[in-house]
Amino acid sequence: MSTHQQGKSVISRQDLSSYLDTFLNVSAFKDYAPNGLQVEGKGQIRTIVTGVTACQALIEQAIAVNADAILVHHGFFWKNEPEVITGMKYRRIKALMDHDISLFGYHLPLDAHHGIGNNAQLAYQLGILSPRVYEPVAQDLLWHGHLEHPVTATEFSQLLNNVLKREPLHIGDNSKSISTIAWCTGGAQDYIDQAAQMGVDAFISGEVSERTYHAAMEQGIHYFAAGHHATEQFGIKALGQHLASKFDLTHHFIDIVNPV
Incomplete structure (x- = not known):
């Protein structure tokens, strides 16, 4: 399942990151992974993709729609995972970097937000x-x-x-x-x-x-x-819709089927 909103504007990566940190009150949370920008891509963002988890399938679909940034609930660099960038993690990060796509992850802040959480x-x-x-x-x-x-x-x-x-x-x-x-x-x-x-x-x-x-x-x-x-499919979709409306960005919500 996917949804699409067509926008016309551009926002800088830094401005988007700063806005999200404030909007989601990131500094208030003690979490299991870093919240915010996790992989740095191009400086200007016109098209965003949202999805629940930063899996390879989501990254590949984001590449297919020429996304500049991906926003997810489950990102990378969890406290209990190996610190080395090899295997599955390497392939995911390499795909992002090869296509200059930023990855933003918001875990507990997205669970708790009183509007779009x-x-x-x-x-x-x-x-x-x-x-x-x-x-x-x-x-x-x-x-x-x-x-x-x-x-x-x-x-x-x-x-x-x-x-x-x-x-x-x-x-x-x-x-x-x-x-x-x-x-x-x-x-x-x-x-x-x-x-x-x-x-x-x-x-x-x-x-x-x-x-x-x-x-x-x-x-x-x-x-x-x-x-x-x-x-947890609705919060990240609502966040993407909010950003698309506020900043007139193109937004694709892409739901990668997961029965768990």
Whole structure:
């Protein structure tokens, strides 16, 4: 899946980087990877590509549309990865540098942003009302809200399937309806204990662990593992749309299918 917005203007790489650092409040976050410009390309940017992860397939499609910059949620240089630039990392970075394409990555700042962030956008897509952060969890990562009307677990699973184009894994008692919800996109299944303490009916995240099953069943809370990629597709797309509109840039959102 891809979307396209045609713009006419150009912005400097430095101006775009500075704007994003401020807009996403990058300095407020302690993260697992550097946020901001990760690979430096050409100085003037007219065409941007957004996608969830800076994989080889996304880079190749960005090359095909003559992108000047790629913006992703999952970029490079994670704390637990090898520091050397060899193999897969070398091929990705070489492709960027060979075509003078900048890579920008925004991880936790994109999860937490109250307008275009992953959590805010997931609430919008699912029709969750009064979305707000749960203050005891740092960096605005756990959110909660409510549905307009109570639904069954089966009905909510179908809603997730319709919106995310991916069937979720549901853990919980089908006889218990759902009205209040907490969520954190991506790999946040271990926030289920905080969600249960909040007293909500259900918790949504992207992934699931063996221990998640017992935590859900013993605390009487529905859990929906809706896909790491699927729950984090909307924030980076919204960021690209925002930049395209604000600076009149050409924007391509490119969704590289990932069932995880």
